[in-house]
Amino acid sequence: MKKEYSYFKRENQYYPLIDVELFGPKETLSVKALIDSGASCSLFRPEIANFLGIPVNSGRKLYFQGIKGKIIGYLHQIPMRLDHKKFDCYIAFSNELDVSFNILGRNNFFLLFLITFNEKNQRILIEENKEDQKRQ
Amino acid sequence: MKKSKSLVRESRRDNCANKLAGEWVAFANGKIVAHEGTLKKLMKKVKKFKGNQKTSVMLMPKRIEGHFII
Numbered sequence: 643m644k645k646e647y648s649y650f651k652r653e654n655q656y657y658p659l660i661d662v663e664l665f666g667p668k669e670t671l672s673v674k675a676l677i678d679s680g681a682s683c684s685l686f687r688p689e690i691a692n693f694l695g696i697p698v699n700s701g702r703k704l705y706f707q708g709i710k711g712k713i714i715g716y717l718h719q720i721p722m723r724l725d726h727k728k729f730d731c732y733i734a735f736s737n738e739l740d741v742s743f744n745i746l747g748r749n750n751f752f753l754l755f756l757i758t759f760n761e762k763n764q765r766i767l768i769e770e771n772k773e774d775q776k777r778q
Numbered sequence: 779m780k781k782s783k784s785l786v787r788e789s790r791r792d793n794c795a796n797k798l799a800g801e802w803v804a805f806a807n808g809k810i811v812a813h814e815g816t817l818k819k820l821m822k823k824v825k826k827f828k829g830n831q832k833t834s835v836m837l838m839p840k841r842i843e844g845h846f847i848i
Contacts, residue, residue, distance in 0.1 A: 655845055673834055693818065
């Protein structure tokens with residue numbers, strides 16, 4: 643798998659957003675998420691968990707430190723699909739999340755893919771990490 | 779001076795993003811196809827006309843969110 647995505651433009655700023663499909667007990671949903679190499683974990687909007695049929699607070703309680711301060715999130719393991727690759731992704735949902743974007747952090751999304759940010763052309767290249775397949 | 783087509787397209791897209799700030803928005807083929815105040819309402823709308831079109835959704839950031847340094 644190898645796919646290139648264009649950055650998303652908002653008020654003269656470009657953001658590396660990609661589409662990922664999430665599979666919940668009730669629904670499936672394709673959402674746009676920001677690839678954030680500075681985030682150690684993925685953090686999504688609570689409305690998404692509600693739509694998928696996942697009770698937010700049923701996950702493992704974790705604290706997340708941001709620039710502004712600490713927020714509480716609940717970690718879940720959710721089947722996710724990127725292009726044709728389906729895998730389980732650890733995603734935390736937080737009712738205290740002020741940011742509108744869903745954030746795809748390093749654990750465990752970045753283990754499965756090689757991610758290249760082409761900032762000059764505002765494009766992002768994602769390819770499957772073959773080393774990860776060998777390890778499994 | 780005349781604006782190029784791509785510039786006009788970009789400024790339209792920006793205006794649209796500003797108008798929809800704080801709303802849940804559905805995209806298909808890179809274009810906005812629906813928007814609503816809540817995700818639940820949006821998905822009801824999307825399911826009605828979806829057909830074979832693949833849509834993806836996001837909450838459009840509010841203007842007060844400014845630049846992101848996440």
